[in-house]
Amino acid sequence: MAIELKMPALSPTMEKGTLAKWLVAEGDLVKPGDMIAEIETDKATMEFEAIDEGRIASLVMAEGTADVPVGTVIATLAEEGEAAAAIVPAAAEPEVAKVAEPVADAPPARAPAPAPLITPQHAPDVSAPRARLSPADKVRVSPLAQRIAEAKGISLAGITGTGPNGRIVRADLGVGPLVAPAAPAPVVTVAASAPAAVIAPPPAGVPVVTEKLSSMRRTIARRLTESKQTVPHFYLTARCNLDPLLKLRGELNAGLAARGVKLSVNDLLIKAMALALIEVPDANVQFGGEELYRFSRVDISMAVAIDGGLITPIIKDAGALSVSAIATASKALAAKARDGKLAPEEYQGGTASISNLGMFGIDEMFPVINPPQALILGIGAGVEQPWKVDGQLGLATIMAATTSFDHRAIDGAVAAQFMAAFRAIVEQPMLIIC
Template sequence: MPIAIKMPALSPTMEEGTLSKWLVSVGDTISAGDIMAEIETDKATMEFEAVDEGTLAHIAVEEGTEGVAVGTIIATLAEEGEDVANVQPAGAAESPAPAVSEEKDTAPAAAPAPTPTPSPAPAPAAPAASGDRIIASPLAKRIAADKGLDLSTIKGSGPRGRIVKADVEGAQPGAASAPAASAVEKELAPSVPPKAAEAQDFGIPHDVEKLSGMRKTIARRLTESKQQVPHIYLTVDCRLDALLKLRGELNAALEPQGIKLSVNDMLIKALAKSLEQVPACNVQFAGDQMLKFSRADISVAVSIPNGLITPIVTDAGSKAMSKISAEMKDLAARAKDGKLAPEEYQGGTASLSNMGMFGIKQFEAVINPPQGMIMAVGAGEKRPYVIDDSLQIASVMSATGSFDHRAIDGADGAQLMKAFRELVEAPLGLVA
């Protein structure tokens, strides 16, 4: 009996993916554990392993196909002893078409009649629509609404037939003024998004780039975060001189082992230790309950060609900074190659985003749901700084914590920022 190979769910949040590449061909013998294809999820490109054995008889989804829903049949295997040439695609075998046909034959002729009858009813609601979106400037739409003009009856003189002010100023209202006003209201309604290719069409040459699965996920999740999570922002300035001095000493000692600590490695440890000291911030809001974590798993923002991903340093508070450094180098390299496993970027109890290498002085990061906070770190720079009641020059870094105010009170967030600053300014606590 043919075996259906379906689009797998390679992560808990995956709903669809791109079948990037087939690594097998029709006629190939497949064993359990063989790599059959590369599939691009919303975060990474992953290898798909076979769980059944047989001969590949049919490929239903060609490589490069985007938006393949989880559970969709992508190929068919013939079992041992079956003739590949006679194997029907698994999807065709599961088609419910014959059953529907029999029901129609046995049912009275009048029975299906009520189904199509309601469909013509909405037709009058679309009086003079051409089927395409009317392209008009906001001013032209406003003038048309005031004059009761039907924009579908006006020929535009702007780029790509766009209706502009001059086109509507001399036009006279027609007989169907009421439907025209309704059409204009629909054009002006913010709830109806324009077509992507026409969103900002002012006659300016441009390219249209299709969004990747990762970019769609980033857009959706960050929009949800800003809409649903009440952010509170707290900023502290941290003097870096002691941390930079300790980093230099540690790197000199670790050089024979080929290890070189970055400032970011030390900040990962500082954030994890801060969360251990202030456990009220190592939490997640979960509806009518709160999740309180006993260890700090730090998600670290890494920029990759298609967007952003946050590989996780698990239990960072208990790890030596040399181990954190080695893990981050490995995670970042595999993140840029799209080779992270789901458990390496999904989860985490808090996040760290460092844009200091770009010269950014300070910024406020968006919380990565369902986490309760994210630390945004800016560049360390020479600034006037009061030391022992005298104005001196010091290396100073601004750090801003974004906190989910449903889960973390301002006072608790302030305690975390205080603990973070103290660890940065007295960094021997990081090696204790």
């Protein structure tokens, strides 16, 4: 009996995905655990594994097919010993699985892509070996490394992979590391994708290269547009003296060097933010229409730049973690994010976000709230300037911290209490390790 392979739901909120690449061909034998396709979601490119054994009878959807609804048949599998000629997809129209909410702008059901259906007249000869590479013989390369190699014209031939099972990863290409953490670019994405705006063509006579937006970039544009249109933002800025925190960081790193742990300023700020939310629990909330959700745990989403967009892996229960544990977790999550290997539970959720542009020398930023969260903390660079130190005028390293709040869930007084608590912890950093 034919086995239908359907577009998988790779996360609880996934409604559709892009069939980025087939890793098998019609007639190939597969077994459970074999990678058969790369699926691009709005967050990452993930691999689709076979769970049954058999021979690929038909690739219903062609590579590059975008916005394929979850549950749509994308291929059929003939069980071992079954004649491939008898395998025809059960329906010409995609079978769409039910999702939690209807999608108003979902595209109409697509007809099968150009890859031909298997019929008795042109069925492959399953008894004869095909002159195709099996999945085991193909070059094993991560989706990110594949894209980088194609963009930079790097040949994968002769490259020895250092990833799992000899897989080629980004580090094997000799490409420098991507920049992390970074923040959303609200002005660009909102202006480019606001549904009510008139999308004008580029000015005539100016050289231009037109690129199709990736699934991730489209999702960023849509979510941030919705955030600015539906969430009433208000902003509070607190200027903090960073010198005590920088001094403590130096002392802690000297003691942690033997363990191979190095704390970043961002690690300490994540801890300070979590402690401030614990001190002011009315800020650790989320608007729920007719309800208000109050969280008893602080999960901090940190913005990390990746190839083609950004993602927000989560430091769970940050208030209860030591700063060394936060440093270890943030480093591991950032690396997985750049390699496209984050599991859905590692980037979905979070009770508040932090976005740090201080390493780029940005004095101050006003970040866009990441729905459905109710606040996001934006961090600027530490700038040496005149400041009152120990009762006298002197020089100090001052950092501007600006938080965007959802006024439906958080009032001005509560927001001010949170900012005051955050500044007090940053300027008395022993509170972080006590």
